[in-house]
Amino acid sequence: MLQPITASNLAALDGIRHGFFTRPGGVSDGIYAGLNCGLGSSDDAERVLENRRRISDALGGTYGAVVTLYQEHGTTALAINAPADSNLPKADAVVTSTPGLVIGVLTADCGPLLFADSEAKIVAAAHAGWRGAVGGIIESTLAEMERIGAKRSRIAAALGPCISQAAYEVGAEFEAGVLERDPTSGPFFAMSAAAAKPHFDLPGYILSRLQTAGVTNIVNEARCTHADESLFFSYRRTTQRKEPDYGRQISAIVVA
Numbered sequence: 001m002l003q004p005i006t007a008s009n010l011a012a013l014d015g016i017r018h019g020f021f022t023r024p025g026g027v028s029d030g031i032y033a034g035l036n037c038g039l040g041s042s043d044d045a046e047r048v049l050e051n052r053r054r055i056s057d058a059l060g061g062t063y064g065a066v067v068t069l070y071q072e073h074g075t076t077a078l079a080i081n082a083p084a085d086s087n088l089p090k091a092d093a094v095v096t097s098t099p100g101l102v103i104g105v106l107t108a109d110c111g112p113l114l115f116a117d118s119e120a121k122i123v124a125a126a127h128a129g130w131r132g133a134v135g136g137i138i139e140s141t142l143a144e145m146e147r148i149g150a151k152r153s154r155i156a157a158a159l160g161p162c163i164s165q166a167a168y169e170v171g172a173e174f175e176a177g178v179l180e181r182d183p184t185s186g187p188f189f190a191m192s193a194a195a196a197k198p199h200f201d202l203p204g205y206i207l208s209r210l211q212t213a214g215v216t217n218i219v220n221e222a223r224c225t226h227a228d229e230s231l232f233f234s235y236r237r238t239t240q241r242k243e244p245d246y247g248r249q250i251s252a253i254v255v256a
Helices: 045-058 130-135 137-147 172-181 183-188 202-212 235-241
Strands: 016-020 077-079 093-096 103-107 111-117 122-128 156-159 189-191 198-200 217-220 249-255
Touching: 016 111, 045 249, 077 137, 093 103, 093 137, 103 111, 103 122, 111 137, 111 202, 111 249, 122 130, 122 137, 122 249, 130 137, 130 172, 130 202, 137 202, 156 202, 172 183, 172 198, 183 189, 183 202, 202 217
Parallel strands: 077 093, 156 217
Antiparallel strands: 016 249, 093 122, 103 249, 111 122, 111 156, 189 198
């Protein structure tokens, strides 16, 4: 059975369905066991497609699949009104006002964001890793929603499961690079007494960027993907174990 995490602010909206989907309920096995939705993984493609169909069905989609993009840790947000062909557009946020078109983003430690303006019937999903968050994917997503008719004052946003600060050890070069791009990011780095390297607060940083961008209706569902293997895939956990590949969870939303 699928076990999506839902955000209270999005769940309260009429005509909007969403979910931050976890591992249970899928047909993949091995290191991909559960609801692996990453077509970029080496999992059997038919199993991945079946997992994605289950999500679309759970949200009442009418196009048979969840629409995602070719994510590249960038800042491009793209509005669509129909499923893409096999040549997926390169972008890290997808926006739509098309009823029944389930849209989503894939993550395995990065921050998944879901947005909705229920009055305008416009929704969005964004992939916010550190590069995208620092570069402006949140602001790009909001601007694209506004371009097709949303109003920022009405937009509800929710952050889903991603890596926590406790698990996100980074190097001094990482810290310097982020500070160079965003000099206000200093408070989101902390030095653990037990380690010589800083830890970056990705969820805290994302939430701060949302607030700075003028979004006031925000819910935080950022449970740690690294800490809970039963529910989440994690790129960092996989690399620490030197495993050959990893699955991806999906966060999806639809105008009903």
